[in-house]
Amino acid sequence: MVGSITPSPAGLDLVHALRANCERPFEDARSMPPEVYTSEAFLALERRDVFRREWLCLGRASALAKHGDYLTGTIDDQPVVVLRDAGGELRAFSNVCLHRMSVLLEGRGNVRRIVCPYHAWNYTLDGSLAGAPLMDRQAGFCKDQYKLPAVRCETWQGWVYVTLNDKAPPVHAHLADLTQLIEPYGMTDYVETFYEEHVWDTNWKILAENFMESYHLPMLHRATVGPHSKLEEMECPPGLPAFNYHWITKEASLPIGNAHPDNTRLKDHWRRTTALLAIYPNHLITLTPGYFWYLILQPRGVDRVHIRFGGGLAPEFIDDPKAGEYMATLKALLDDVNAEDRRGVEAVFRGVHAPLAKPGHLSHLERPNYDFARYLAQRVASD
Structure with missing residues (x-):
């Protein structure tokens, strides 16, 4: 039950350019061509081949x-x-x-x-x-x-998923590899305590890529989480077909960033490890031992993205007498971080329109971006 859109020549040319870009090994990987973010023809393919077919x-x-x-x-x-x-x-x-x-x-x-x-x-x-x-x-x-x-x-894991694709495999099968990776966190039982909706002036993929890499944290977030972000603490394994991810293991700056003393699910370094999950195409989750927050993205044209923004606490912190205090502190921090991210991703969207803009090399911490580009290259104009 999916719609039909006839690919335009301009859209197909961009698909070929993206696929050629993705044929480079990761050691020589570049960012996606700027027109991928600005082309209405490419967005039409994303709508047909990604948003109408995926969970x-x-x-x-x-x-x-x-x-x-x-x-x-x-x-x-x-x-x-x-x-x-x-x-x-x-x-x-x-x-x-x-x-x-x-x-x-x-x-x-x-x-x-x-x-x-x-x-x-x-x-x-x-x-x-x-x-x-x-x-x-x-x-x-x-x-x-x-x-x-x-x-x-x-x-799946407490999240509601929908699709128009009658042939899509069940979501629990689609995300089975991710379930295995994060099962000890018990994300199903995390409780949402806030939810908002926003619209930013950028392409949806620019915001998705911003979430997928922590390379930008020390600079873009220098007034908030940047001073606590050590790039050497980050691990960026190769992604899987349905998602990419990276880990940060550290002593958290907020008490709820590490496991609560009553948490018996997480052991050893996992009690201090944050997982950053990008579930294709548009579901982004920061999952810590004590809290989570998420973004769900929906394109509104090439130049605007609708954002569902929410988060909450692990059950042990929900039951903690200081739960309200912890959540208020987290929400205030996330609001400041989001304001920084908005400035960053809207600046990138202005930049990709520049006549002299061209893709640069990715860092080793941008492996998720490389995997995301390959996901798109495989999905768009796949028929």
């Missing part, structure tokens, strides 16, 4: 704890709602009314029924049409013929 994260299942709790998102141009139904199950549907095609729900919240804001057609939590004002006067109308189209929805 996309929409948020944490813990945000949908009660019957009727819902969150909304999009799969490319398809609005989607995920909700907890009356039986306690998670379901996902097209978030578009079956009458005159208005979007039904916005943001997050709780509902007893899904009510269209346009003409008040309303649906139960299983997607069935429950009511349609005055439509009984139309002889050809039968409400039993209407039900919101279902969308594939699965959970």
